[in-house]
Amino acid sequence: MPVPFRILPPNPMPSPAARPKIGDQVLPGDRPPRGGPGHPPVPRGRVGVVIANLGTPDSTGYWAMRRYLNEFLSDRRVIDMSPWFWQPLLQLVILTRRPFTSGAAYRRIWNRDLDESPLLTITRNQARLLSEVFAKDRRIVVEYCMRYGHPSIDSMFRVVRDRGCERILFFPLYPQYAAPTTATANDQAFRSLMTMKWQPAVRTVPAYHDHPLYIEALGRSVLETLGEAKPDALVLSFHGLPERYLAEGDPYHCQCQKTARLLTDWLGWDSERVVTAFQSRFGREEWLKPYSVEAVARLARDGRRRIAVMAPGFAADCVETLEEIQEEIRDSFEAAGGEAFTYIPCLNDSPAHIRLLAEIVRTELSGWI
Secondary structure (H helix, E strand, O other): OOOOOOOOOOOOOOOHHHOOOOOOOOOOOOOOOOOOOOOOOOOOOEEEEEEEEEEEOOOOOHHHHHHHHHHHHOOOOOOOOOHHHHHHHHHHHHHHHHHHHHHHHHHHHOEOOOOEOHHHHHHHHHHHHHHHHOOOOOOEEEEEEEEEEOOEHHHHHHHHHHOOEEEEEEEEOOOOOOHHHHHHHHHHHHHHHHOOOOOOEEEEOOOOOOOHHHHHHHHHHHHHHHOOOOOOEEEEEEEOOEOHHHHOOOOHHHHHHHHHHHHHHHHOOOHHHEEEEEEOOOOOOOEOOOEHHHHHHHHHHOOOOEEEEEOOOOOOOOHHHHHHHHHHHHHHHHHOOOOEEEEEOOOOOOHHHHHHHHHHHHHHOOOOO
16 A cells, blocks of 8 residues: 655654753843843743644554553543443443554554654654744744644643744644534643643634635545546545534534535536545444445445545544545445545645645744744
8 A cells, every 4th residue: 555645764753751851952142031040041032833633553553553542442522422321332342452453453554664653754744844934034944743642642742842942833734624623632632721821822723625726636646546537436535523512502413514526626626526424433423424444345336446535633644544535435335336446645744734724823823933
């Protein structure tokens, strides 16, 4: 399977423990205005940009997978059932079996060169490349973190605070807002602030599902991957969500549909050629439809034998794209008679994606920098 990301040259971003602490890499004039000659320099006046993605296990082994899944599936934003019902089921049933199946899925896509998940590799690359965009302004510090797993949001907030960041722009990498993704990341960011004596000022980045550079980046990735070979259908596979969230006011479904409409317009394709679907169901209740695994099979049965699939809701390739789309969803299409299945990688650390992220950061830093 082709690697959907770059392994950048040496000089990776140091671990939180190795990163500068108070007194390191200080800017000119960092001594407090009223501090005497003996006052230690204190980094100040910086702005932290912290990008965040969903998360990743530390390894594919049983206990690492169990820790990761326990943190993820215990989040009330992700599973909003009563803990009195959910936690016994999670601890006694789900977490005894699911670490084995999830670990097997991660092993199929694991970045063995760095012994980590592709999501971690790509997110680190994104932070590093974004940092290079702002390298001329020493006031800006760019870092990355995960909602679940490591590096955590809390640990990264402390890193940037200790590097003199009095303001933090927190950037969850979800183009479409949803409570189980964007909201839970923001929740955790503000929980971190609750434990700090001296809180930096914090802004959060809103959804960017209709940003012109986002739509353009998606459109160009379609054309660059497919070339002149236009498929019978382009399937936009977004992560699923229970249907009731739509009735409860979550804008996710509407934002996915708007992204699909704008991308279709940018490509100049007939709306019948672009299909919006949702993957990764969990549990027994009804989720947003159509389900991707069923939608691709229906396309094949209807005679559309050459399709392309992309996942616009993911900022980086991960187990849901590299394993679920390229194996389960592909298998469903081919079993129904499909002949040619093309996966279009996520935007990952492509120049167009970094340009988009940098433009959003510039906009959201307005008044700070």
